[in-house]
Amino acid sequence: MVFIEYVKTRTIMTKTDQGKRWFGIDYHMNLYRGCSYGCIYCDSRSDTYHIKNFDVIRSKVDVLKILEEELSTKSYKGVVSFGTLSDPYNEQEEKYKITRGALELIKKYGFGVSIDTKSDLILRDIELLQEIQKNNSVIIKISITTADDKLAKFLEPNVISSSKRFEVLKTLRKNDIYAGVLMTPVLPFVTDNEDNIRKIVKKASDSNANFIYTKMGMTLRSNVHDYYYKNIDKLYVGLSNDYKTVYGNNVVCNPLKYPDLLEFFVKECNKYHLLCDMGEIIKDYKRKVKLNEQISLF
């Protein structure tokens, strides 16, 4: 179901726990709640996040007004993460321009930005991202789980194909935006194979990605189990039984050949000189700002 509702809130931005810094972000926020892209493995469907009717997109009353108040009073101009629980370029963003409005505020107050998306709508905001990147750090993660467009259509039914997502990445890089691939989740028995990993790393390199990152596994929390099993059984009849046998009620489901696949992944990345270590990626995308700061001291 695709329409927008508004919910009340008092805060938009949350300071990130320094011990759990995902891509070196300092603040995170979700301008939207819910997502209509329909990925069958989506962790945000979990009861943990208390988002009822997940396929309905909601935003918050006065979202940009509250965000501006928060940005204008924070002294530390860190990196703000958009969309960990919902794609910030969902099907309603073209009309409502809430993500775009937030980027304009980020630019106005001199913050950095970290965006996860599967949508080509991000190309609309290239000029804004370039402006933000002049004064602070920008990192864009294009989420790609399979190199196979047919499989992607099944796993992520309302999203553009993987091939198109690589094109988006290529365009971002041509415009000098720091961007790479987020290869997560990696689904046991479905995408956890060397052929898929080899193809994704190669295509990331062909798209001139700055990095590729994976956690090589998936999470299956409470009610996400049922949604995922119902769908994955349509693709491979009875596969949910293999999941139940191997993982039981585990939340973290790593591929059976986890260490071997991770080693293979790192080897492939090294072959193309692609960054794949979280610490190195953070250092690299924040380097530009440090260089600018040093230059301005002289």
Ligand code: SF4
């Ligand atoms: S795009 Fe992200 S938030 Fe939306 S359904 Fe897919 S995994 Fe979930």
